[in-house]
Amino acid sequence: AQRVTQPEKLLSVFKGAPVELKCNYSYSGSPELFWYVQYSRQRLQLLLRHISRESIKGFTADLNKGETSFHLKKPFAQEEDSAMYYCALSGIAAGNKLTFGGGTRVLVKP
Amino acid sequence: DAGVTQSPTHLIKTRGQHVTLRCSPISGHKSVSWYQQVLGQGPQFIFQYYEKEERGRGNFPDRFSARQFPNYSSELNVNALLLGDSALYLCASSLTTSRPYNEQFFGPGTRLTVL
Numbered sequence: 001a002q003r004v005t006q007p008e009k010l011l012s013v014f015k016g017a018p019v020e021l022k023c024n025y026s027y028s029g030s031p032e033l034f035w036y037v038q039y040s041r042q043r044l045q046l047l048l049r050h051i052s053r054e055s056i057k058g059f060t061a062d063l064n065k066g067e068t069s070f071h072l073k074k075p076f077a078q079e080e081d082s083a084m085y086y087c088a089l090s091g092i093a094a095g096n097k098l099t100f101g102g103g104t105r106v107l108v109k110p
Numbered sequence: 111d112a113g114v115t116q117s118p119t120h121l122i123k124t125r126g127q128h129v130t131l132r133c134s135p136i137s138g139h140k141s142v143s144w145y146q147q148v149l150g151q152g153p154q155f156i157f158q159y160y161e162k163e164e165r166g167r168g169n170f171p172d173r174f175s176a177r178q179f180p181n182y183s184s185e186l187n188v189n190a191l192l193l194g195d196s197a198l199y200l201c202a203s204s205l206t207t208s209r210p211y212n213e214q215f216f217g218p219g220t221r222l223t224v225l
Binding site: 004006032036043044045046049051086088090092096097098099100101102103 | 113114141143145150151152153154155158160165166168200202204207208209210212213214215216217218219
């Protein structure tokens, strides 16, 4: 079975401070990991995926297979980063279905 | 392209009724997936279709069914509605189901309320 855990329901940080959203997963095989973001009154959208190895909007995430983690980080949070963030996993054996974590709400205070 | 579209936006039904939700994928996308998002939780996978064939089914009762049409649009049907079916239903489309063309693009969702 595949599972994604996001231990923090809410992260509150000040503008300019670093932010790290934790994501741990369980999957027996070669997973693909994603971070999705949902801004207020907008649809769910892909922020980044581990196979791309890109930095999007200043966010990075590294897949750590030893620790089965895919934490999302940004060194200097901006107010526009306030949103709901979901970590998700897709496995070859499970087709293309996404298994989501429960989500972390990020609030960046001025 | 307007992206993935879903209809209706909101829906109110009573227990025992039937509901049909519709989804139009991004042009050129051949795969559609359905997710249920209960308030305060992450989306949960219901179905995936690719080229009109079911490719995956989540842990949902047989009251839930879906299909994909030749134009790749899709319908999600739920029979004998229960209060617990109240949720946001999300549709997502992707080019294929294989990496790296499997990025899923989500629609705005249909908010279903069962009274």
